[in-house]
Amino acid sequence: MFDSFGRIERRPRRTVSFSEAERMLRDGRAGAGGLLGFGNGRSYGDSCHNDGGALVEMRPEARILGFDPASGILDAEAGVLLADIIAFAAPHGFFLPVTPGTRFVTLGGAIANDVHGKNHHRRGTFGCHVVSFELLRSNGAVFSCSPLKNEALFAATIGGMGLTGLIVTARIRLMRVPSLDVEERVTRFADLDQFFALAEKADADNEYAVAWIDQLAEGGRAGRGLLLTGNHAGNGNFDASPRPAWLGVSFELPFSVLNRPSLKLFNAAYHHLKGREAGPHLSGYEPFFYPLDSLRGWNRLYGPAGLYQHQSVIPEPQARETIPAMLEATRRAGQVSFLTVLKRFGTIRSPGLLSFPQPGYTLTLDFPNRGEKTLELLSELDRLTVEAQGRVNPYKDQRMSAATFAASFPQWKMLEEQRDPAFSSNFWRRTAQVLAA
Ligand SMILES: Cc1cc2nc3c(=O)[nH]c(=O)nc-3n(C[C@H](O)[C@H](O)[C@H](O)COP(=O)(O)OP(=O)(O)OC[C@H]3O[C@@H](n4cnc5c(N)ncnc54)[C@H](O)[C@@H]3O)c2cc1C
Structure with a gap:
């Protein structure tokens, strides 16, 4: 199907092999809809789709x-x-x-x-x-x-x-x-204020730092979480042989099995068990970097309607106000995120023109698709992001407005100038090409 990871717009898609694409480009036959490279479909939204044109299957070119x-x-x-x-x-x-x-x-x-x-x-x-x-x-x-x-x-x-x-x-x-494995530490925090107090030092002291937030906790504890930090271990190994996934969802589920009660239980258990690993301990590289890879096809658990991911980055001075406001917006809408990740970005500049990161804090939220209700919430999250001079991540997106994209990436015109006219995407057509028209 060549779905993207959010599985919102599922339909058969026209694909061509790389060698066919080479011939099409050489002969000027890319067609009106044009082409777009397709890797492994791990983008969440429509930036890896090109309906009306064709996707170029790049996975087989893998030497x-x-x-x-x-x-x-x-x-x-x-x-x-x-x-x-x-x-x-x-x-x-x-x-x-x-x-x-x-x-x-x-x-x-x-x-x-x-x-x-x-x-x-x-x-x-x-x-x-x-x-x-x-x-x-x-x-x-x-x-x-x-x-x-x-x-x-x-x-x-x-x-x-x-x-x-x-x-x-x-x-x-x-x-x-020194090894693939990581010496990991887990630090509990009771709320976002505590997280912000820890984050800068965690970055200064560690190669890796990321926080998981339990938005489903009750009794005023929503916002509690775990800060996971780590460095490659001197006493680990280089064994990269993949471990078998402990869950594989290879079939279509007629409805979402992820719901508030089931995730509340999962979050409470994770917070309790993971939070007990306080002292430094050795973690295999797979559970540290890729915990979700051990649940093959977990995005299918969201059922046929799929999921939306919203990732924003909020500049440091506004983050302490805006990030709590964004989490509050999800609670007000009665749609808290099932998986919530918060991370501080540093100041190293990317050579990329439209690179997403900028200095500040990046918040990633996952929502089951509940139609209009969810779209309204996502627009509100966009509004809060743009108001704080932040950015919404385009390769996680399926629905941001052209205006949100332009506010997030005012330099989009420079990419439009370098775009190959034989290439386009659903995302580009509904944002930049609307702005350019
Ligand atoms: C569980 C999970 C965790 C994730 N965690 C992170 C994270 O921590 N940080 C992060 O930044 N992202 C994260 N992502 C997103 C993911 O890393 C990116 O979307 C990634 O770029 C997807 O790569 P892909 O090979 O699947 O490419 P696709 O999703 O198929 O395509 C991605 C883009 O690359 C283009 N493309 C692909 N191949 C080529 C090519 N050969 N030439 C030109 N263009 C090409 C496509 O046109 C498309 O625009 C995560 C995704 C998942 C599912």
Whole structure:
């Protein structure tokens, strides 16, 4: 089906192979709807869809082409999964310098969305570690792009959501680590004030820091949570062999099995059990970086209507007011988020033109799709974000207005200038192309 992860608009989609796309571009046959690279569909919304045109299946283009164990420089085709890069590099003592919360993401997708991880404060975004890439554009021309060559295309492609052409291969710099495993600490906080008091020092002291918030707790405890911090352990190992998923949802559920009572129980248990792991302890890299990957197909638990994710970043001075206001808005709407994550972004600038992170706090909220009611809440969250001079994440989005996008990324016109006219997406058509019309 080539769904995105939120599974909101599910329909059969026209796809072409990479070699067919190459021929179409060379012969000027991309068509009115154009093309769009499709990695592994881990974007939540419609930025990885191009209805009316075709998606280019990039997953099969997945060879690792070269690796220098002295420098950690790796060359690979764009369809390779981060999971495969981890498995390849681990025996050499290397890991990804930046990883999102799932390893089932392609190299091309990680660059095109300029993904971030739990160590943004130390390493910036994925794009900060891209040395160069080859980009296929209209007329079949391949451009070598780096900070010194075709610089404008390099900047526009990092975080450019596939709109500048097809990333064919990329060269990235991996990070040497003492082991894949992580020495983790878990710190409980009773409310957001306590979290804000802890967050800056947690970043200063640790490679990784992220907080989980229990919005479903009762009795004035909503806002309590756990701050998870960690550093690669000196006494861990480099075993990257994947563990079997402990739950796999491979079939369609007729309704959502995630509801307030079931999640309230889950959250209370997680807060209690995880919160007991207070002292430093060794965590395997999979549970630390990718806890949700062990629940294969968990997005299906939201049922046929799917889920919306809302991710915002709020500048530091406004965050202490705006983030509690956003959580309060979800409570007022009677739709608290089922999974709530809060993280402080650092100041390292991405080379990407439309990169999402900026200094401040990023709040990620997951909501089951309850139709109009949920859309109204999401618009209210947009409003609060924009009012605080923040940004709404486009690659998690399925419905933000063109105005919200323009307020979040006033530099969108520069990407439009670098966009290959043979490429477009549902997201771009309903935001930038409306603004440009
Ligand atoms: C459980 C989960 C946790 C996540 N955690 C994080 C997180 O912590 N941080 C974060 O930043 N993101 C996170 N994400 C989002 C995810 O990392 C990104 O959306 C990622 O970019 C998806 O990559 P993909 O390979 O699946 O690409 P797709 O979703 O298929 O496509 C993503 C974009 O890349 C473009 N694209 C794909 N391949 C190419 C190519 N070869 N050339 C040009 N363009 C291409 C597409 O056109 C599209 O615009 C998470 C997602 C999930 C499901």
